[in-house]
Amino acid sequence: MMGKRSKKKLKYQSRTPLSGHKKEGKVLKPPFVQFGAGKGLVSWTNDRLPEMVWAALLIAKLGRDRALETFRTFLRFGAKDENSPRFWDPTLTGFSQLEPADRREILGVLCQTEELRGALAPLLLFSALPARDDWQEALQNAQPGPAELLMEAVRLTLFHQSQEATDCRWVRLMSGMFGKRVIIPHEELIQLNGYPRLGDQTHVRPSIRAAEGAMDAAEKRDLTWSNAFWAECWEKTPCLGVRTNEHVTGSAAEAVDLKFLQEIRRELESHWENTRETTAIDARHDAVFGMAFYALRLMEEVVTAEGGAVVGRLALRTLLEIRLTLHYLLKEDKLELWRTWRNYGVGQAKLASLKLEKLDPAPPNYLDGEVLNRIANEDFWEEFVAIDVGHWAGSDLRKMSEKIGLKDVYDRYYGWTSGFSHGQWGPIRESVFVLCLNPLHRGHRIPKPQTPPSLPKIKDDAIELFDSILAEVDRAYSPFSRRCRS
Numbered sequence: 001m002m003g004k005r006s007k008k009k010l011k012y013q014s015r016t017p018l019s020g021h022k023k024e025g026k027v028l029k030p031p032f033v034q035f036g037a038g039k040g041l042v043s044w045t046n047d048r049l050p051e052m053v054w055a056a057l058l059i060a061k062l063g064r065d066r067a068l069e070t071f072r073t074f075l076r077f078g079a080k081d082e083n084s085p086r087f088w089d090p091t092l093t094g095f096s097q098l099e100p101a102d103r104r105e106i107l108g109v110l111c112q113t114e115e116l117r118g119a120l121a122p123l124l125l126f127s128a129l130p131a132r133d134d135w136q137e138a139l140q141n142a143q144p145g146p147a148e149l150l151m152e153a154v155r156l157t158l159f160h161q162s163q164e165a166t167d168c169r170w171v172r173l174m175s176g177m178f179g180k181r182v183i184i185p186h187e188e189l190i191q192l193n194g195y196p197r198l199g200d201q202t203h204v205r206p207s208i209r210a211a212e213g214a215m216d217a218a219e220k221r222d223l224t225w226s227n228a229f230w231a232e233c234w235e236k237t238p239c240l241g242v243r244t245n246e247h248v249t250g251s252a253a254e255a256v257d258l259k260f261l262q263e264i265r266r267e268l269e270s271h272w273e274n275t276r277e278t279t280a281i282d283a284r285h286d287a288v289f290g291m292a293f294y295a296l297r298l299m300e301e302v303v304t305a306e307g308g309a310v311v312g313r314l315a316l317r318t319l320l321e322i323r324l325t326l327h328y329l330l331k332e333d334k335l336e337l338w339r340t341w342r343n344y345g346v347g348q349a350k351l352a353s354l355k356l357e358k359l360d361p362a363p364p365n366y367l368d369g370e371v372l373n374r375i376a377n378e379d380f381w382e383e384f385v386a387i388d389v390g391h392w393a394g395s396d397l398r399k400m401s402e403k404i405g406l407k408d409v410y411d412r413y414y415g416w417t418s419g420f421s422h423g424q425w426g427p428i429r430e431s432v433f434v435l436c437l438n439p440l441h442r443g444h445r446i447p448k449p450q451t452p453p454s455l456p457k458i459k460d461d462a463i464e465l466f467d468s469i470l471a472e473v474d475r476a477y478s479p480f481s482r483r484c485r486s
């Protein structure tokens with residue numbers, strides 16, 4: 001049914017299912033928010049990665065194994081002054097706050113070989129680098145070169161749980177431990193010392209990250225360098241856009257074009273004629289064929305508006321509503337209910353028509369006051385028409401879908417398409433922004449480069465809903481067997 005589109009399955013294992021959320025008023029809160037966590041959460045990416053970017057550069061240049069060796073050399077050097085530890089803060093800001101002699105000593109350790117100097121030289125790309133003069137001296141003649149190595153280093157460590165980020169965070173944690181700023185139970189210390197070879201890493205890695213994250217819980221960090229780092233990355237390197245793959249439509253949908261839909265239109269028209277029994281008001285017949293023709297019109301606009309991706313989603317939302325409403329009406333199939341539905345619409349026309357008269361200056365272009373007035377008075381004189389400001393069936397679409405056993409269809413199509421019709425952030429994010437691929441820009445959002453920006457095609461979904469509407473026509477006035485897909 002769904003064409004050839006490959007669909008990624010959502011992974012629910014690692015997410016809190018909706019049932020795990022707590023309802024407070026009209027808000028569903030996930031567990032972490034319920035417990036009040038996440039409020040003062042400090043950020044690895046924003047705040048601490050810039051401080052440990054020297055370690056990330058070593059990993060990017062030397063590879064992980066040799067970088068870890070260098071980290072051990074560095075840590076051993078710090079651990080040797082047991083009684084008055086000096087090097088407990090291995091961040092760039094931390095280095096800058098050392099006594100000048102101590103700073104030169106530790107930078108000398110990090111810049112021992114030409115290879116290490118080459119790896120760390122990109123630090124000089126930053127004019128805001130803390131203790132820049134001392135770094136320049138320690139790096140001797142090493143040139144920062146282009147930003148590629150830095151980009152690779154940041155790419156590897158941008159995600160706070162990546163292996164490389166964990167390595168950097170381990171260096172910081174171990175420095176704090178040897179410097180007696182962090183206290184950790186002995187058996188855990190043994191494991192951390194043997195990182196990444198000792199113990200079950202699926203357990204060790206998260207505990208490193210948790211302990212490193214907790215290091216800042218007590219005091220407020222100075223964010224001058226971190227902010228300057230990201231600002232300079234932004235100023236000095238360009239955005240990297242990407243041409244996203246064109247979203248493809250299943251080949252079955254290709255066949256459904258305007259010509260194809262016009263054949264359906266002809267068949268629907270003759271079926272309308274064959275099933276019509278009276279010139280009196282026939283609320284049922286008008287509703288069934290009215291909705292089918294309306295859906296058809298939407299389909300025609302969907303297939304002609306190539307690239308009408310956002311508008312297509314508004315169409316999906318409407319197709320869903322038609323499909324559910326029609327099914328609901330047919331399931332009950334009471335004359336009174338058909339009339340209620342129709343009269344609700346008449347009332348809305350009257351309401352709009354009355355409001356129109358008060359509009360000043362001229363009413364908007366899309367409204368035809370005469371037509372509205374005619375609809376309001378067509379069935380009855382409008383003085384007999386009540387205006388219902390609620391839902392026509394005193395219900396809502398969700399409740400209706402539950403009542404007729406089509407909640408699954410509702411769930412498939414309602415939420416996100418409604419977001420499109422309301423212009424909410426999520427659909428806006430999906431429609432017009434893409435993530436910048438320059439890791440030095442922390443995955444910020446940039447406008448999608450294409451005109452119009454692509455979105456997954458909606459045609460298969462529209463066809464699915466439209467076919468089910470045609471099936472309702474068949475249910476109401478059998479036989480009508482025509483479908484887009486057989």
Ligand SMILES: [Zn+2]
Pocket residue numbers: 238239240436437438441444446
């Ligand atoms: Zn960018």
